[in-house]
Amino acid sequence: MRDEIQSRILTRTYFPGDKLPKDEELAEELGCSRSTVQRAMQDLADAGLVERRRKGGTRVRPNPITRATLDIPLIRHEVEARGGTYSYQLLHQETKTTPPHIAARFSLNHPQDFLHIEALHYSDHQPYVLESRWVCLETVPEMREVDLSKTSANEWLVQNKPYSRCDLKFYAIEANTLTAAHFNTAPGAALLVIDRTTWIDTAPITTVQVITKPGYQLLTQI
Amino acid sequence: MRDEIQSRILTRTYFPGDKLPKDEELAEELGCSRSTVQRAMQDLADAGLVERRRKGGTRVRPNPITRATLDIPLIRHEVEARGGTYSYQLLHQETKTTPPHIAARFSLNHPQDFLHIEALHYSDHQPYVLESRWVCLETVPEMREVDLSKTSANEWLVQNKPYSRCDLKFYAIEANTLTAAHFNTAPGAALLVIDRTTWIDTAPITTVQVITKPGYQLLTQI
DNA sequence: TAGTGGTCTAGACCACTAA
DNA sequence: TAGTGGTCTAGACCACTAA
Numbered sequence: 001m002r003d004e005i006q007s008r009i010l011t012r013t014y015f016p017g018d019k020l021p022k023d024e025e026l027a028e029e030l031g032c033s034r035s036t037v038q039r040a041m042q043d044l045a046d047a048g049l050v051e052r053r054r055k056g057g058t059r060v061r062p063n064p065i066t067r068a069t070l071d072i073p074l075i076r077h078e079v080e081a082r083g084g085t086y087s088y089q090l091l092h093q094e095t096k097t098t099p100p101h102i103a104a105r106f107s108l109n110h111p112q113d114f115l116h117i118e119a120l121h122y123s124d125h126q127p128y129v130l131e132s133r134w135v136c137l138e139t140v141p142e143m144r145e146v147d148l149s150k151t152s153a154n155e156w157l158v159q160n161k162p163y164s165r166c167d168l169k170f171y172a173i174e175a176n177t178l179t180a181a182h183f184n185t186a187p188g189a190a191l192l193v194i195d196r197t198t199w200i201d202t203a204p205i206t207t208v209q210v211i212t213k214p215g216y217q218l219l220t221q222i
Numbered sequence: 223m224r225d226e227i228q229s230r231i232l233t234r235t236y237f238p239g240d241k242l243p244k245d246e247e248l249a250e251e252l253g254c255s256r257s258t259v260q261r262a263m264q265d266l267a268d269a270g271l272v273e274r275r276r277k278g279g280t281r282v283r284p285n286p287i288t289r290a291t292l293d294i295p296l297i298r299h300e301v302e303a304r305g306g307t308y309s310y311q312l313l314h315q316e317t318k319t320t321p322p323h324i325a326a327r328f329s330l331n332h333p334q335d336f337l338h339i340e341a342l343h344y345s346d347h348q349p350y351v352l353e354s355r356w357v358c359l360e361t362v363p364e365m366r367e368v369d370l371s372k373t374s375a376n377e378w379l380v381q382n383k384p385y386s387r388c389d390l391k392f393y394a395i396e397a398n399t400l401t402a403a404h405f406n407t408a409p410g411a412a413l414l415v416i417d418r419t420t421w422i423d424t425a426p427i428t429t430v431q432v433i434t435k436p437g438y439q440l441l442t443q444i
Numbered sequence: 445t446a447g448t449g450g451t452c453t454a455g456a457c458c459a460c461t462a463a
Numbered sequence: 464t465a466g467t468g469g470t471c472t473a474g475a476c477c478a479c480t481a482a
Contacts, residue, residue, distance in 0.1 A: 034473085036471060053448075054449045055449075056480070057481095065294060065295045065296075068291070069289060072287060072288040074285065074286065173412050191412065220389075254453085255453045264469085278466095279467060
């Protein structure tokens with residue numbers, strides 16, 4: 001029935017911005033209950049096809065969009081799901097007082113201690129992604145005690161620190177000399193970066209650049 | 223109530239793979255109806271936190287993931303939403319019989335006509351993204367008649383050709399000489415590519431590489 | 445402030461699928 | 464094949480917000 005409603009809606013010729021009948025009317029017209037229409041319309045709203053507002057009614061989205069869902073797993077799980085052997089190496093670890101670019105990310109106005117971590121994740125002993133991370137030690141003091149040569153910060157945080165907000169960015173960078181060396185590639189190689197910054201309420205947790213190996217692709221399907 | 227259920231579930235200490243009580247039991251325990259539990263749990267499943275199976279019950283997802291929703295608007299809308307002035311230039315247009323790399327994308331085994339299009343989209347008269355597209359003329363014969371110097375294929379297809387399946391890829395490339403020239407940058411610059419291939423049922427519609435300008439970032443928030 | 449959509453109930457029946 | 468989750472109903476009440 002839900003699919004029936006959706007296909008009836010979708011096969012009518014509506015134009016961007018058009019107003020749809022209210023749920024109650026659609027229910028009667030289509031011979032089903034209001035709850036069913038509500039669910040069907042909620043799905044369409046989730047898919048970005050219509051916009052719903054109390055009192056305002058339901059309208060076809062004025063600007064059509066492609067809405068995709070991206071699943072970003074733990075690096076270890078991603079490697080293992082592809083049938084690879086996962087390994088991990090801590091490259092560098094250092095406590096520092098907020099550097100300016102980190103303060104900017106979190107809009108901090110007083111200095112705090114951050115743990116800076118550089119680590120390399122391997123798939124079948126080949127470099128897979130380079131993790132460059134800053135962890136807020138005021139929010140996550142337990143991090144001081146974690147042995148990062150054994151457990152990756154990636155994994156420890158996922159299991160121990162829930163977040164309430166996460167900003168994600170995807171962009172391309174040119175490998176600098178050091179990064180290129182890690183990946184056994186030439187400096188200047190184009191690399192996809194997955195950049196994530198998380199908070200719990202308003203307290204900063206971590207910001208991380210996951211620099212992927214040359215040729216890495218992020219995939220999804222709709 | 224839904225939020226109440228979710229927070230109660232989320233604040234309990236469950237481990238990956240743990241089985242949750244069935245909806246009926248949770249409903250009684252939490253003093254609400256089964257429908258409400260169903261909705262709350264469905265939300266958690268959509269968010270990738272739990273997995274539900276008929277007869278199998280509900281389990282905490284064994285491999286935690288970050289699930290993000292990406293909205294990819296029309297290029298024109300994206301530029302205008304940022305307050306920019308949009309413009310567009312068709313660079314090249316040519317009909318060709320399926321080249322091998324396109325046949326591979328769509329798993330085609332017989333030759334067909336495709337329309338190859340190169341176009342540049344501008345924001346405030348600065349190059350914004352370069353569109354490199356192949357349209358299947360067997361599935362979309364109307365495309366032969368469209369004046370692509372006026373309407374971009376991007377926009378025409380969104381408004382005229384619904385798709386049933388869409389594969390998305392994100393990756394980084396180094397600008398070749400020609401691409402670099404379009405963006406007034408140096409060859410080898412790292413560029414983010416949004417790559418989309420769409421079908422209607424099993425018939426190919428189009429495959430497009432949207433090559434973004436240097437420094438472009440794809441953003442989302444959870 | 446009246447008109448929408450959002451949430452919830454209590455119950456029926458169905459559709460999968462693990463055991 | 465029995466045990467879960469998924470969908471649907473008919474109705475109540477609530478929460479926004481456009482006009």
